[in-house]
């Protein structure tokens with residue numbers, strides 16, 4: 001059985017794409033069969049893997065609108081065991097095309113498409129756009145769980161209540177099995193007091209939803225966060241996940257640890 005995980009937070013710039021790209025790569029390097037679905041019209045996950053507009057004819061838009069089957073838009077990445085469904089700015093038009101469908105079917109288009117290829121993969125990771133619109137609802141409707149990156153900066157928890165409400169609503173309506181897999185503190189900097197404060201708040205309120213390095217995590221070092229690391233910011237311009245760019249960097253190690261926690265189902 002494959003596990004489908006959406007990376008969601010309606011705020012932009014919190015580390016969704018970085019998490020989707022590098023978690024997917026780390027799972028693939030750990031010999032899991034992985035599909036990364038880029039469901040953001042900005043297509044940052046697609047370019048992070050070195051694909052440019054002219055490299056592929058079809059993208060997720062064509063699968064969501066029924067022009068192509070999802071299996072027809074899958075591309076192989078440079079990482080063994082890792083495929084990607086690319087995106088494109090044209091995806092912004094998809095919500096408009098859904099309006100003539102009834103609610104159930106317009107919110108479950110992606111789920112139906114994923115069902116056709118699900119058995120080929122151990123993990124399907126979905127990168128979502130910075131909005132709580134129909135695309136994100138489709139991603140959450142198709143998923144077993146959601147990972148919420150929380151940027152360790154000012155206003156970190158702003159908007160979180162709205163996201164949690166959306167998840168609750170989706171659970172009540174189209175996807176009862178959806179659960180919150182965990183919160184992931186991102187861009188943590190130990191030199192920054194604010195960063196430390198946000199992390200301390202997360203530890204206090206959501207400790208049981210933070211990923212851990214080992215079973216029975218107790219001390220702060222047993223919990224997983226993603227540090228601010230320049231290698232994570234540089235690797236997209238080389239068209240590679242960080243594990244192929246600088247495997248020993250602290251950013252790479254953090255995402256490998258996250259993959260380990262997910263394979264071992266470890267949260268606090």
Ligand SMILES: Nc1ncnc2c1ncn2[C@@H]1O[C@H](COP(=O)(O)OP(=O)(O)O)[C@@H](O)[C@H]1O
Pocket residue numbers: 011012013014015016017018019044130186187188226227228229230232233234236251
């Ligand atoms: N841990 C990190 N350390 C340094 N830079 C990061 C880190 N995580 C993300 N970034 C950078 O921050 C920016 C926003 O991250 P991104 O993953 O694109 O966020 P989102 O998908 O939520 O909009 C990108 O330029 C990315 O390279």
Ligand SMILES: [Mg+2]
Pocket residue numbers: 016017018040044128
């Ligand atoms: Mg993004």
